[in-house]
Amino acid sequence: MPFSPLGLSPALLRALSAKAYPAPTPIQAAAIPVALQGRDVLARAQTGSGKTIAFALPLLQQLENAPTAKPRRLRALVLVPTRELATQVGEEIRSLGAQLAHALKVSIVFGGVSINPQMMRLRGGTDVVVATPGRLLDLVAHNALDLSGVTTLVLDEADRLFDLGFAEELTCILALLPAQRQNLFFSATFPPAVQALAHKLLHDPVRVTVPSEPQTQPDIAQRAICVDAGRRTQLLRHLIQQNHWSRVLVFVATKHAAEMIADKLRKARINAEPFHGELSQGKRTQVLADFKASRLKVVVATDVAARGLDIALLPVVVNYDLPRSALDYTHRIGCTGRAGESGVALSFVSVDSEAHFRLIEKRQQLKLTLEQVEGFEPLQTVGAAPPSTGGIKGKRPSKKDKLRAAAL
Numbered sequence: 001m002p003f004s005p006l007g008l009s010p011a012l013l014r015a016l017s018a019k020a021y022p023a024p025t026p027i028q029a030a031a032i033p034v035a036l037q038g039r040d041v042l043a044r045a046q047t048g049s050g051k052t053i054a055f056a057l058p059l060l061q062q063l064e065n066a067p068t069a070k071p072r073r074l075r076a077l078v079l080v081p082t083r084e085l086a087t088q089v090g091e092e093i094r095s096l097g098a099q100l101a102h103a104l105k106v107s108i109v110f111g112g113v114s115i116n117p118q119m120m121r122l123r124g125g126t127d128v129v130v131a132t133p134g135r136l137l138d139l140v141a142h143n144a145l146d147l148s149g150v151t152t153l154v155l156d157e158a159d160r161l162f163d164l165g166f167a168e169e170l171t172c173i174l175a176l177l178p179a180q181r182q183n184l185f186f187s188a189t190f191p192p193a194v195q196a197l198a199h200k201l202l203h204d205p206v207r208v209t210v211p212s213e214p215q216t217q218p219d220i221a222q223r224a225i226c227v228d229a230g231r232r233t234q235l236l237r238h239l240i241q242q243n244h245w246s247r248v249l250v251f252v253a254t255k256h257a258a259e260m261i262a263d264k265l266r267k268a269r270i271n272a273e274p275f276h277g278e279l280s281q282g283k284r285t286q287v288l289a290d291f292k293a294s295r296l297k298v299v300v301a302t303d304v305a306a307r308g309l310d311i312a313l314l315p316v317v318v319n320y321d322l323p324r325s326a327l328d329y330t331h332r333i334g335c336t337g338r339a340g341e342s343g344v345a346l347s348f349v350s351v352d353s354e355a356h357f358r359l360i361e362k363r364q365q366l367k368l369t370l371e372q373v374e375g376f377e378p379l380q381t382v383g384a385a386p387p388s389t390g391g392i393k394g395k396r397p398s399k400k401d402k403l404r405a406a407a408l
């Protein structure tokens with residue numbers, strides 16, 4: 001089905017044809033017509049499903065139908081959990097809106113950078129704001145933004161907004177919005193807190209869930225490799241080199257691990273950079289741009305930083321450290337296999353993380369065979385841990401440990 005029967009304006013159809021998307025994704029086909037009617041929408045949608053366009057187009061069409069008043073008044077607010085997602089979503093809205101007869105001002109605001117340039121850019125008003133919640137409230141407190149004219153509110157990745165601890169900020173923001181508005185609510189999962197917010201926020205919403213037909217499932221081959229925790233970097237290096245992966249996103253648990261592993265890979269002449277919340281915004285933007293342009297082969301990232309990244313044709317995601325939750329697992333592997341591409345998601349499992357991995361598997365209704373890679377067979381067999389040698393749990397036995405074991 002083409003985009004034309006969805007009820008979109010000629011300007012937006014022109015913007016879409018410039019992007020050369022062959023047809024709406026299922027979430028777009030389901031959400032756009034009802035959102036255009038002004039209804040509230042409650043959508044269950046993963047990253048990679050095409051959800052950004054599913055809310056961006058109706059939002060733009062509403063603004064198009066009510067041309068810009070001078071001075072510009074903020075009418076559409078999109079809340080997102082991370083800076084990177086703010087940039088991605090904001091740029092998508094800008095590019096789709098570029099064909100409209102009345103030029104719209106789309107402002108992207110997020111924390112971690114100086115507030116002053118953002119305040120300067122907001123002078124003279126804005127039509128659309130894409131924001132992370134904390135910085136939005138700061139800007140309101142500085143009188144740089146007024147939310148009282150918002151007619152459309154989008155919550156993107158609502159589950160992640162909660163995961164990242166934005167519940168309080170959301171409550172404050174909602175209190176500043178006018179009661180009469182359209183709400184478009186997108187989330188990959190619906191834990192109780194998200195359900196409660198949806199219930200509070202939405203008025204008679206149309207529920208949109210993409211049917212789980214095989215063709216709508218992302219094409220991601222999920223694999224697990226058992227390896228001793230202390231040999232994961234070597235294994236990673238080996239896999240990157242042996243498989244000639246063009247680009248790899250590696251997930252780790254801490255910023256320290258991200259720095260250390262990227263450093264080790266660079267020493268092995270693999271072009272790698274860390275990506276975590278404590279890097280400057282400039283550095284994060286640079287790393288992301290280099291990765292997207294394939295100037296960088298490996299990015300070693302923490303969950304917070306990597307959430308919502310949209311990297312076209314990313315063939316491999318590696319869980320160097322397992323994610324804390326099944327939800328994070330879903331988000332991580334969703335970075336590959338996007339929009340109809342195929343991808344591989346590899347998890348490293350050691351004797352210490354096996355129980356946690358099994359839990360993730362169970363929640364995901366998965367059952368993966370634990371593979372071994374020649375030359376990297378674990379000394380401590382997953383599923384049958386050898387008796388303690390006195391070594392530290394989770395670490396490869398030291399020479400001393402082996403001598404002690406041999407003496408027993």
Ligand code: AMP
Binds near residue numbers: 048051312
């Ligand atoms: P999202 O779920 O918004 O993060 O979208 C993920 C990716 O899907 C982006 O790279 C979009 O460019 C792409 N995309 C969005 N809509 C379509 C479509 N109708 N056909 C093909 N790709 C799309």
